[in-house]
Amino acid sequence: MQDRNYKQSYTMFCKHQFLNYLEWQPNGNLVATVSADSDRGNVLILLDTDTGAIKEIEVPIKRKELFINSLRWSPDGKWIALF
Numbered sequence: 001m002q003d004r005n006y007k008q009s010y011t012m013f014c015k016h017q018f019l020n021y022l023e024w025q026p027n028g029n030l031v032a033t034v035s036a037d038s039d040r041g042n043v044l045i046l047l048d049t050d051t052g053a054i055k056e057i058e059v060p061i062k063r064k065e066l067f068i069n070s071l072r073w074s075p076d077g078k079w080i081a082l083f
Contacts, residue, residue, distance in 0.1 A: 036067040
């Protein structure tokens, strides 16, 4: 993946089989993606492009067969909507 200005490339290494969607934080340094993991269910993954740190957040959905397919950052970059 490349940053918005195509100045730097990043490679994400994670244990998830499928990454459904990637979106840059508006005016920020985070990239968000969601993964459908058969054991853990839905996982939100945040990549800090400055440090390379990856944070995984399990998304509690009562029915594991329902998977998140997309996400959107709020305009201020403080919130993420998952759908």
